[in-house]
Amino acid sequence: MPEKKERYQNRIELLQGTLDLLILQTLQWGPQHGYGISVAIRNRSGEILQVDTGSLYPALHRLEKQNWIKAEWKVSENKQRAKYYQLTAAGKKQLTRERTKWSQLSDAMASVLNPEQM
């Protein structure tokens, strides 16, 4: 039983910064609820990135706390009340920042892993 918690913690550690980026990016395309975000990430990554709820929801609430996204209760497609998140202006700026950081990181990784191609 204790090991399950560990799994969550591991996940969060791994994806903390990257999960935030994924969420912000997903919301770039319009307001979405938690389930929708996880489906979108899974689909767009070709089923590779499967965010589990134990990471997703803390991340969503954290981002909301930091005012990068804001939430609103709306009625969904299938007539159900759901909590929709959308980017704030500050969130948009943060997304740009994160994307820049990510490309810098991936460039650095690439140059380390393939030195001849420099």
Added chain:
Amino acid sequence: MIFWRRKTREAELDEELRAHLSMAAQTRMERGAEQQEAERAARREFGNVGLVKEVTRDVWGGRWLGDLLDDARYGVRMLAKNPGFTAVAMLTLAFGIGSNTAVFSLIDALLLRSLAVPAPRELVRISFGPPGTKGPLSGPMFDRLRERQSAFTDLFAWKNAPMVLTEKDAARPITGAYATGSAFPTLQLKPRLGRLLSWQDDEPGGSSKGIAAVISEAFWIEHFGGDPRVLGQPIIVDGGTATIVGVVPRSFNGITVDYAPQVVLPFAFDVALRGKSSCRFRADCTWFSPMARLKPGVGFAQAKADLATISGDVLRQSLPSNYARADYLRNAILSLTPGRTGSSPLGEIYGRELWTLQALVGLLMIICCANLASLELSRTLNRQHELVVRSALGAGRLRLVRQLVAESAILAFAGAAAGFVLSQWMSSLLVGYIEQSDFPVFLDLRPEAATFAATIALATLTVIFMGALPALSLTRVDTEEVLRSGAQRTVARKRHPFAASLLPVQVALSLLLASLALLFATSTGKLLRMDPGFRVKGITLFGVDFARRPEKGEARLGLYRRMLEALRQAPGVAAASFIAARPLGEGGMDESAAPVEGNGPETKHLFENVVGPEYFATAGTKVLAGREFSQFDRLGRTPVCILNEAAASFFFPRQGAVGKHVRSTEGDAQGDSCEVIAVVADAKYLSLREPAPPTIYYPYEQLPDFNWAGFITRSHDTSAAVAAFKSALRRFAPDTPLLAPITMQRQLEDSIGKERLTAALSLFFGGLALLLTSLGLYALESQRVAQRTAEIGLRMALGAQRKDVHWFVLREAAVVFAIGVPIGLALTFAASHFIAALLYQISPLDPRIHFVAVMTLLGAGFLASSIPARRAMNVDPMVALRYE
């Protein structure tokens, strides 16, 4: 506010996650799955909803408060489920904390609390006397000192004096005090109403409006109804009139801790009233207890040095020229002591006893904590299963510990609250013991910050000791093993070193307390049963202040004679006489005297008393030779006196004293000699503990200037004597205030108030300690038996007899006592050094006492273990084994 927000946040989160689940199920159903299958799959994919909620909540922060409340609520529920444990625990705490707080608040009031004035640390007390004594100064000494000193901003003198207030036609005794004009300014007090006394008020005759007086706030409210128009009203005290000019605030109760003056007058009032006989300016009258405030920047040591330099000059200028010849005064100096707490005669008398009591209740507290810790430990052991399940559900170790500590905290603070209430009651009980019957004690026992702090500190300590420590050691659980082996058999093998060490400690401390209790009780018993040299049963003592009577000299003697006659005639009164210094009262004078005939030595410390005819027959003191005073021993006849055995054998060793003469040798005056007409048995006038002092008795007929008259009656029935006295007083001297009559029995008990206090309380605490330890032993043994039921069953199945099982249980208790008793004896041995001085005619190492103490403890222990032992013996092996 936070909770409301949290509630909606919780509800929202709930809804959000439910929406997720339903949408996920919906998607599956759209793809063709059955509803039930879709929902189940969605849930599986989602994971543990509760856990997701938890980690999400973590993000919110501010979670600790909610968790704390949850812990608290759970804790209360758990405590309610175990009413027996909760009740015992709360009572234990209430007694432990209550008694500690009560004793401590008394110590605080008597010894530690500062006077309610600004910067009390700057105050010092000045005393006079041979090094080591702290006596009062005379008026001239005070004035000279005030002129010459340089270390203080100012000095003032204060004298507590019971006074008589006259209003309409009734006279009523009140507590009063005299103060010099510099008193209130030096104390820097602000008045509650009006103004306080100043130097102008202490001028001869006061100001043009007469002499001023101030009253205490309590007196103002109780007597004048808090009416502000009291200012300017006259007040008649001791026959003189003064004008009320102000009210002293409630927080200030004089400079003596246990005496709260209702009226404060300037010394000028006494001078106006008594003229030349006033003590104010007489060199031979030491009346003043001065205090002073240090100048800013001047330290205590510096002031002390300053005083030492001027002390010699001051004394020389203010004492009678021949003072150095008196033994007592030759080495006298002026000395300085810190005055932050004012003066506390009760504190000085009871100080040692109170600290002893504090030590006793401190030990009791340790026993209480140890008891609680082992009770809590055994309870937690029973909750292993619960703890394990919670741990399996994801609770961290810290979380479990926090839960247990929260429970202990609730118990501790609830117990502390109960203890606080109990302590108020115990405090008034303690004060009742300390009170001497004719000096009602005023003690400001309002709970002060110190008391609150002490209570809370104790409660917190208890929490840590009995909650956290066991919790920390117990939450180290091995989940697998416990879950597999089932609820009952947990920790059967694990012997907790912590719990094992608690009980012997309790036993040791209980033995110490029990021994001390027995020692104090025996000592006090001896004091009560001892023959003091006079009758105790049926004797009543009366005290009257005749100062305001117009009769003087021969006329005064006539008054006394008439009173005695009336008393003797009264029905129910067998005998009556006159006595100035009550036995075991505070009165009596020291005299220097020497024998005229023979080569007997001179003594400085002859106890002097003045008695009437037939006194010794009334008081029951045996006349060994000669005759009692009679009505013929009057003024103008041969001066006579009576010696007690100690004095007679001192002055006239190996000779009969009757017929010889004794001469007073006070100071310069060659007093008249008196003829010794009798020798009487020794009687204890000063204290029950000390041997009787050499005593000389004078007949009151030959010393008419007594204002203070004491009468003694012997009767079958106290009320008859009291009625007779009151009617005689009404007949011959109406309006004369009478101090409450007291029986000799009560006087005797009062004189050993300290010893009785210590004995009673130590018996109470000792009994309590014994009870707690027995309870602890019982609980532990029950626990052990319950845990080892299977083992016992097995043993019985294998052929063990009932008595073997009995011994099996008792063996545990025996080990505890085998360790605890020697430690206890060692502690008592160590403590004996400190308490030897408090005991009377009994050695702290008296083996009989220790034997009884150990036997009592063993008896209690045996009783406590026998119930679980009985239960063990009745175990049905079949049932026990089946439980496996």
